[in-house]
Amino acid sequence: MADLTPADPGPRHILRGPAGGAALGGLIVPDQPCRAAEAGPRAALWLGPDEWLLLGFAAVETPFAVVDVGHRSLGFRLAGPRAAELLAGGVPLDLSPAAFPVGTCTRTIFEKAEIVLWRRAEAAWHIEVARSFAPYLCDMIAAIAAANGIGGQER
Amino acid sequence: MLLIRCPVCAMDRPELEFRHAGQAHVARPADPGAVDDAAWAAYLYLRDNPKGVVAERWRHVHGCGRFFNALRHTVSDRILATYPAGASRPEVAP
Numbered sequence: 407m408a409d410l411t412p413a414d415p416g417p418r419h420i421l422r423g424p425a426g427g428a429a430l431g432g433l434i435v436p437d438q439p440c441r442a443a444e445a446g447p448r449a450a451l452w453l454g455p456d457e458w459l460l461l462g463f464a465a466v467e468t469p470f471a472v473v474d475v476g477h478r479s480l481g482f483r484l485a486g487p488r489a490a491e492l493l494a495g496g497v498p499l500d501l502s503p504a505a506f507p508v509g510t511c512t513r514t515i516f517e518k519a520e521i522v523l524w525r526r527a528e529a530a531w532h533i534e535v536a537r538s539f540a541p542y543l544c545d546m547i548a549a550i551a552a553a554n555g556i557g558g559q560e561r
Numbered sequence: 562m563l564l565i566r567c568p569v570c571a572m573d574r575p576e577l578e579f580r581h582a583g584q585a586h587v588a589r590p591a592d593p594g595a596v597d598d599a600a601w602a603a604y605l606y607l608r609d610n611p612k613g614v615v616a617e618r619w620r621h622v623h624g625c626g627r628f629f630n631a632l633r634h635t636v637s638d639r640i641l642a643t644y645p646a647g648a649s650r651p652e653v654a655p
């Protein structure tokens with residue numbers, strides 16, 4: 407089983423600057439590569455040494471550069487015991503819990519689409535994708551699920 | 562598929578996430594006005610093409626987005642080392 411559902415359509419921003427370790431909206435902006443920090447509805451995902459994806463921040467009070475990217479990309483949740491197996495059909499990373507533990511996030515690719523992949527729990531994932539690639543992503547996930555006998559609902 | 566170690570992400574990552582970005586350690590003349598046309602053309606256009614170990618710029622374009630340098634053997638296609646942009650070329654056994 408693996409269910410693909412739209413994530414909360416909350417605000418999303420890109421934070422740029424030397425912000426690693428800074429306190430922001432009740433969380434600490436992660437300084438370590440490929441780590442995400444989560445506090446309530448808000449999350450900060452490390453994308454690069456001076457770049458983070460902020461999810462759920464209505465307003466960002468910071469001396470660093472912030473760009474609203476809510477019109478650019480949207481998120482999906484993929485959850486279920488076979489979610490990692492399904493993702494492995496399109497993502498060329500090692501998604502075993504040892505190599506990609508809970509709290510890991512990274513920009514990567516899913517087939518031909520660039521995504522941000524975040525493991526929120528052992529069997530719960532967040533996928534961030536450009537809006538124009540969202541139908542492609544959903545179609546590919548459905549195709550991989552069908553080809554591998556992974557049931558689930560797509561909404 | 563090649564696995565390439567990104568020195569920024571500190572992880573082995575799949576080749577598909579990277580872009581090649583040309584020869585590394587090509588130094589721009591400090592005073593472009595002082596070099597003649599031949600030297601400027603050589604800086605712009607002339608690159609090494611050895612059989613053996615080359616130092617190249619790579620970019621983790623579908624990852625952290627950052628440039629770094631790699632030593633690659635042009636015969637075996639093995640990547641022998643990766644190191645941050647700006648660091649000097651490490652010594653490796655080919």
Ligand SMILES: [Zn+2]
Pocket residue numbers: 567568569570571621624625626627
């Ligand atoms: Zn990287």
